[in-house]
Amino acid sequence: MKVSAALIALAAAVSQVQAATHLLPRAVGDSCTAPEGKGTCQNTSNCAGISYPTGLCPNDPTNVQCCVKISCSTSSGSGYCRSVSNNGCSGGTFISGACPGSSDIRCCVKSSGGGTGGGDGHIDQYSINHLKSLEGVRRYFYYDSVGKKTIGVGHNCDAHPGTCDNLVEPLTDAEIDRLLRMDLQIFETCVCKMANASLMNKYQFAALVSFAFNSGCGGASRYFADEMKSKSFSKICTDLPTTNTLNGLLTSRRTKEKELCQKATTVKSGC
Known part of the structure; x- marks a missing residue:
């Protein structure tokens, strides 16, 4: 069976296109x-x-x-x-x-000039430890109030498939911190996206991340968007003890977030 010159030419052209596509980075x-x-x-x-x-x-x-x-x-x-x-x-x-x-x-x-990290758009080790003291730490697996497999500082294994597969109980401090940092990234990112976040110092930033971790990114924006726009970072600190306290249930937590927010440092958030 004879193959026409046109078909041969077409096949050659297709082959050249495929080869060129393969070579594209x-x-x-x-x-x-x-x-x-x-x-x-x-x-x-x-x-x-x-x-x-x-x-x-x-x-x-x-x-x-x-x-x-x-x-x-x-x-x-x-x-x-x-x-x-x-x-x-x-x-x-x-x-x-x-x-x-x-x-x-x-x-x-x-x-870092602050001595404990931070200043890179992520909260530092001091603030990690502060957040763990507010949230509590579980070194063994448990099921939360809605039946989700959980460990560490509220790390939801079901929401993050594969992250708990190779964990060995009881968790080490390093594993607890690694999971917490993984979970914090969404809150660090949303706080960094707020107006003038790059001008905050790392402890003002950490306090607002802690608030977002507890109240959600929407909560941080809803309660503090105006202060961020006007660069009133010190007002955020002083307002924390009376913001979204669930009728006083979270007043102690908010007061501790205020103390973190007012901790002296010259290191910026790094957003």
Whole structure:
């Protein structure tokens, strides 16, 4: 059976298009999967976490690698898990025992003028401990009032599939902090999106994140949007003890949030 010249030409053209498509680099921001979890393809200079040089972003330039951002907490402060051999910890110190994976993956804690981390759009270790004292800590699995499997500082395993699969009871302090930092990210992000959040100091920011963790992102915006717009951060601190206290049930918590909010520091929120 003879094949026409036109069909041969068409097949060749399709083959060339497929080859060209295969050679196109993956766009920065595309998803990727690494041993320590899911991430995105990023320029290595923009990756705060672990970057993998092993072809997880195929066809990209060598400076675009799979970046997995995992928060970590230590007694020396908070940071991100990074590879000792591939990423380094410029301006900080590697601390073992706070990150998943091999011994090459350690917590990179940056030096900070405040002495306990923070100033990077995340609350510092002092504020993490403060929040744990307000919320309470459970080292063993339990089921909450609506039947959800829970552990740590109210970490909902059902809402975050896979995050509890490899946990061993009782949880260590590092595991409790890791889960809490994971859960806090949504609240840190929504507070950072409020007007003038970058001008707050790290303890004003931490107090508002604590409020959002308890009252929701909508609550933080509803009660304090005007103060944020007018940069009245000190007023937020003084108003906390009388804001959304559930008829006095949360007055003690709000008073402690006020004390955190008024803690002196020159370090900004980092939003």
